[in-house]
Amino acid sequence: MFDILMYLKVFLVGGFICMIGQILIITTKMTSARILVTFLLLGVFLEAIKVFEPLKEFAGSGVTVPIMGFGYSLAKGAIEGAETGGILGVLQGGLTATAAGITVAVVIAFIVSLFCSSKTKK
Amino acid sequence: MEVFERDKKYNEYLQSKIPKTKPWPSLFHAFWIGGLICLVGECIKDVLMYFFPEMSATDAGIWESVILIAIASILTGFGLYDRLGAYAGAGSIIPITGFSNSITSPALEFKREGVIFGLCAKMFTIAGPVIVSGLVACVLCGIIYLIF
Amino acid sequence: MKKIGKQTFIFEKYPYLIGSYSIVGPKEGKGNFAQYFDEVLKDDTYGQKSYEKAERKLFLTAVERAMGSCGLDRDQIDVLLGGDLMNQIISSNFTARQLQLPFLGLFGACSTMAESLIVGSMILDGGFANNVACVTGSHFSSAEKQFRYPLELGTQRPPTSQWTVTGAGCSILSTTKSSIRITHATIGKVVDWDVTDANNMGGAMAPACLETLSTFFQDTNTTPDDYDLILTGDLGKLGSEVLRDLLEYRGYKTSTNYADCGQMMFTNDQKVFQGGSGCGCIATVLNSYVVQRMRLGKLKNVIVVGTGALMSTVSSQQGDSIPGIAHLVVLKAEK
Numbered sequence: 001m002f003d004i005l006m007y008l009k010v011f012l013v014g015g016f017i018c019m020i021g022q023i024l025i026i027t028t029k030m031t032s033a034r035i036l037v038t039f040l041l042l043g044v045f046l047e048a049i050k051v052f053e054p055l056k057e058f059a060g061s062g063v064t065v066p067i068m069g070f071g072y073s074l075a076k077g078a079i080e081g082a083e084t085g086g087i088l089g090v091l092q093g094g095l096t097a098t099a100a101g102i103t104v105a106v107v108i109a110f111i112v113s114l115f116c117s118s119k120t121k122k
Numbered sequence: 123m124e125v126f127e128r129d130k131k132y133n134e135y136l137q138s139k140i141p142k143t144k145p146w147p148s149l150f151h152a153f154w155i156g157g158l159i160c161l162v163g164e165c166i167k168d169v170l171m172y173f174f175p176e177m178s179a180t181d182a183g184i185w186e187s188v189i190l191i192a193i194a195s196i197l198t199g200f201g202l203y204d205r206l207g208a209y210a211g212a213g214s215i216i217p218i219t220g221f222s223n224s225i226t227s228p229a230l231e232f233k234r235e236g237v238i239f240g241l242c243a244k245m246f247t248i249a250g251p252v253i254v255s256g257l258v259a260c261v262l263c264g265i266i267y268l269i270f
Numbered sequence: 271m272k273k274i275g276k277q278t279f280i281f282e283k284y285p286y287l288i289g290s291y292s293i294v295g296p297k298e299g300k301g302n303f304a305q306y307f308d309e310v311l312k313d314d315t316y317g318q319k320s321y322e323k324a325e326r327k328l329f330l331t332a333v334e335r336a337m338g339s340c341g342l343d344r345d346q347i348d349v350l351l352g353g354d355l356m357n358q359i360i361s362s363n364f365t366a367r368q369l370q371l372p373f374l375g376l377f378g379a380c381s382t383m384a385e386s387l388i389v390g391s392m393i394l395d396g397g398f399a400n401n402v403a404c405v406t407g408s409h410f411s412s413a414e415k416q417f418r419y420p421l422e423l424g425t426q427r428p429p430t431s432q433w434t435v436t437g438a439g440c441s442i443l444s445t446t447k448s449s450i451r452i453t454h455a456t457i458g459k460v461v462d463w464d465v466t467d468a469n470n471m472g473g474a475m476a477p478a479c480l481e482t483l484s485t486f487f488q489d490t491n492t493t494p495d496d497y498d499l500i501l502t503g504d505l506g507k508l509g510s511e512v513l514r515d516l517l518e519y520r521g522y523k524t525s526t527n528y529a530d531c532g533q534m535m536f537t538n539d540q541k542v543f544q545g546g547s548g549c550g551c552i553a554t555v556l557n558s559y560v561v562q563r564m565r566l567g568k569l570k571n572v573i574v575v576g577t578g579a580l581m582s583t584v585s586s587q588q589g590d591s592i593p594g595i596a597h598l599v600v601l602k603a604e605k
Contacts, residue, residue, distance in 0.1 A: 002168055010164045011157040014217070018156025019149050021212030025426070026145050029469075032215045032224060032425050033248045037255045039216055044259040048266070061164035064183060065190065066156070066216045067252070074256050078264030090264030094257055101187045101218070102253065105225050106245065108195040113229040113241050116199035118421040120314050120321070120411045122297070129464035135515075136465065136473045139508055143429050198422050207424015214424050223424050231420035234320045248423070 006060060013055075013062030036067050043071025047079070073097045148211055155206065155213035163190055163217075187218050194219035198226040224248040272395070275489025277482075278456045285394035285402070285443040287450040287601065289340030290557035291332050295410065295436030298546070298554070301536040306558035307437075308335065314411065314436050321411035322356065328438040328550075329354070329365040333405050336440035336557075340448075347371055347442075348399035351390050353382035354549055355408050355434075356416065365405065380475075380504050381458070382406040383439065383553040384576025384597035388455040390443045391599070400445050407438025408548030417468075417583060430470040432506045432532060432547035439553030441561075450564050454490060454600040458482040460580060462593040468586045472509020472532070472544055475577040478594030479505065480516040482575060486598050487522060494524050498569045501560065502596075503552035503577040504532035506544030531555040552576050564603045572601045 021039065024030050030038070043066075046052040052072045055063045063069060074094040081093025095102070167186040171177055177185075197203040203223045207214045214220055225245055232244035246253070272280050292307050299310030309331070316324040329352065337347065350369060352362035353376035366373035378385040386404035393399050411421060413434040419425055443452070461478035479502055487493060494500055494517070505513055510530035517524055535546030535555070556574055563569040580593045 002172075007161055007164060011161045013157075014160025015153040015157025015213075018210075018213040018216050019153040021156075021216045022149050022152035023145070025212055026148065029428065029467075032220070032419075032423065033251050035212060035215055036221060036224065036248075036252045040252055040256050041259055044256065044263055048263045061167060061186065062157075062160045065160040065163040065186075065218055067218060067221055069187075070218060070221065071256055071259070074260035075263045078260040079267050082264040082267040086268065087265075090261055090268060093264060094260035100184045101191060104188045105191045105195065105222050105249075108192050109222070109226040109229045109245060110241070112195050112199035112226055113233050116201075116230060117233065118227070118230040118411075119201040121204065121414075121421060132463045132477065133465060136470065136512065139473070139512060140470070141429050141508070148426070198424075201422060204422045204424045208426055210424075211426045220424065223422070227420035227422035227424075230422050231415055234322075248419075 009059045010062040013059035014065060017063070017066045017068070039067045040071040043068030044075040047072045047075035070098060070101065151209055152211050152213035155210035156217060159190070159214065159217040159219055166190070190217070190219050191222040194222035195226045198223050199230065221249060221252065224252075275485070277458070277485050278454055278489035279392070280454055281391050281395045281452055283395065284445045285391045285452050286446060286448040287441055287452065287561065288444040288446055288448040289336045289342065289442035290440065290561045291336035291339055292439045292554040292558040293328055293331050293335070293437060294550070294554050297410070297540065298435055298437055298535060301540065302534050303555060303559050306562055307554060308558060314409070321409050321415065322360065325354065325356070325361045325407065325409040325412050325438075326364045328407050328409065329361050329405055330368055332407065332438040332440035333365065333369060333403055336403065336442050340442050340444070342401060342442065344369065344371065347401050347403050349374060349390070349393055349402045350405070351376060351386040351402060352405040353377050353386065354406060355379065355413055361407065362405070371403070378576065378595055378597065379578030379580055380547060380549050380551065381576035381578030381595050381597050382549050383556060384503070384574060384599055387441065387443070387452065387599045388457060388597055391452045391455060394443055394445055402443045403440060404443065405438060405440040406549040406553045408434050408436070408550035410434045410436045413548060427543060428469045429543050430467070430473070430508060432471060432504065432544045433536065433542035434548035435535060435546040435550040435554065437550035437554040439550065439557035441557055449603055449605070450561065451602050451604050452599055453602045454486070456482055456486040456489065456598040458596040458598070460593045460595050462591055464591045466589065466591045468581065468592065470508070471504075471547060471579045471592070472506040473512055474592035475579050475594035475596065476505055476509045476512040476516060479513050479575055479577050479596040480520065482596040482598050483517065484520050484522065486573075494522050494527065497571045497573050498527060499560070500524065500528045500573045500575070501552070501555070502530045502575045504547040505530045505577055506532040506547065508544050560601070564601060567603060570603045574599050574601060
């Protein structure tokens, strides 16, 4: 259950992916929205060519916590939808698979911003 | 033509003046913070599956994202996530927590402009492109699977 | 005519700088000019509900206290000149609404302080008024919100970035005699050497500053050595080094008498990369350090150059390069 080797792999792979992102930021001056989009699309692409699943088996949260995991869920939902429900399945699949994440992000953001305000940087 | 030459020369000169910062410290910061966030996620999943043995791995994965997103949003509200971001760079942008931060931070910033046109409308200034490009790409991907 | 050379104007009799006030935020209050500022805020919201409102209150305080510093009442001010970085210069507009003074709103981005001094000097030297108030300022958080990212977004600032100064400065120009007089002014042209990086404003504005300075030296037939201090607005560390190189390339050697407000505003351990920027940068330094040193007679002949980057977020996103502008005034200490 609590597998130390797995934790090591999660840490190393997750850290490595973020490090690649940092290299991109330094070399191309990408903004955070661009970085997020790039890695999301990378996740979609890796799932489309069926590489993401083995990666997930290997590193667990190391690949699913980075935003590419979000892309993976979208693509997986759409592909599964395509297999079971045709066009309608494709249209529903992506958001169905990621509904919880998007909804909670929006709802919590709404609640938090009712109670907090942005503070100036020091 | 002369103007073009001058501008080109000036921009080259300007590039050479930009201070060269050593990349290694920032790469290391991104590495260990990013790895740590992923590790926290894995632990959340394992703890959930330990206490709720009947939970499927997929559901545990969804709970993992939900909890990480919630934590990041609350940290953003307390003004802590931007400090983490200043230290870690991509290490706190790329994990799903960075996505959550990119939704909460504009909502906080623009709430003075009202709930509708401020908070709700501006919430997606950074996350909007992520959701749009993700949906377009996944529909494309699904259609390709339908055809082949 | 009161114009010499290509772009330089001479003021023969007036105007005198009789009153000044500078007010800054807490971060600036820990910087290099801390001891010179008239007022340092403990809290940069200034008791207001938003940063935009705080910026207005900074402006209002600056004007009222500047009038107080030379013992003028509100009805003795003939014209208020002001500008800021917010869309439609709202900070100045709302301050003018509050003060109920005849008002000309100016926009020259971060060069607005110099621009307002030039316009004010012309009004006075033309004999149209007795007292003119010139006010500009900026606020880090409101500028960040309008031009960059939300404050709470976790991103790293690039190494070429500058830190918008929270603060406002106001100068009162008058026909009444005092120890500081504005003698020359050069109105700059918009100069664009095709720099597109909005995170490198110093580099984008340096060519405009170069053009204005070298035109001024040609028009007046002087050299940098003739002045105690040449003070540029907010080129920052990188931009001021670039300007030194460019000036040298044109044959004007600058020594220790050249300085940049943005470069000097913060200390090295305040983590602001290239230094300060914004309208408030030169406005606060001019109305504190420069004015005080001139009154003491430590500085006699000072060139002040306000530098501005005239782009908007829209033009930047559409890939346009950044046009720069620089306006120059010369201050002389007189007995």
